[in-house]
Amino acid sequence: MHVSLDTLRRWDKVGRFLAIRRSGKRFYRLSDIDKYLANLTLEEADLFLLAKKWASSAGATEPDSLFYCQNSAVFQSRLIKLEKTLGTVSGLENIFPLIVAITGEIGNNSFDHNLGSWPDISGIFFGYDTNRREIVLSDRGQGILKTLKRVKKELSSDEEALKVAFTEVLSGRAPEARGNGLKFVKNIVMQNDIDLFFQTGQAELNLKKGDTPLNIQRTDSRIQGCLAWIKF
């Protein structure tokens, strides 16, 4: 649900989302959580959960038009809107170009590496909330392992592929000279007050300022393509 324990306690107290009390502890029914998430309006919805659900669901459908960029031209125009919005947020005067630049690199990567090869739905989910200071992108593309395996056949896991993507100058579109976008993203996050969660397949990366080495782990949930969550 991506809310804090204090929020859950407060919601229980005011009757917004009730807990079941046993032995002085609060418990929740899974069905109540599912019902709560299903009934959120798009404005109140958790962008990360929406994007993750879209990228990981078995059934392929287009996301809500509010978040759907079916081609790179739509993404570019929405990115410029994000740039204008972030440029007015107090405290971001120096780093908003960096936030927009890494958002652009991640979103454009989805289009560049899946052009003509989208497994089902082409395009990306792109949403942001300046009050919560977050940006979420996801795609239902081929994922990093499949893309990089074309040029580095020895890659055998999502974790290895994710590490290579963020640390080596290696392009899934060789012989074109590419493959520096995610290294740029890593450098920016490690040097600024920006947090990044990035998942592809069953590998996830959590990155923040000063992190070294990269914290990459295997996760149970699977994303068909890529999912990125930028917090600033």
Next chain:
Amino acid sequence: MIIELKKFGTTLVSRQSGKEAWAAFQPVLGSVSVAEDVTLDFAGVITFSPSWGDEFITPLQEKYQERLILKNTSNSSVQATLRLLEEISKIKFKLVK
């Protein structure tokens, strides 16, 4: 010759648009004389990323080398992108204020 990057847009982030910019600018570059400097002016650019830069600045650097001068590079995304391009291409850009 002075190239004002803002004339290509203020949000320069995708490879596709960088590649288009490079292709579209070839006839203009044809008028640069043998000993002439080429100054790339970043004034007015708001967001700049390696994908666009790699398609436009990397070939420009290869073509003009020490005759390429970069100006008004104080924007944080411009600086971060130039640092990465220098690292990857093993080059050092000539910067002026």
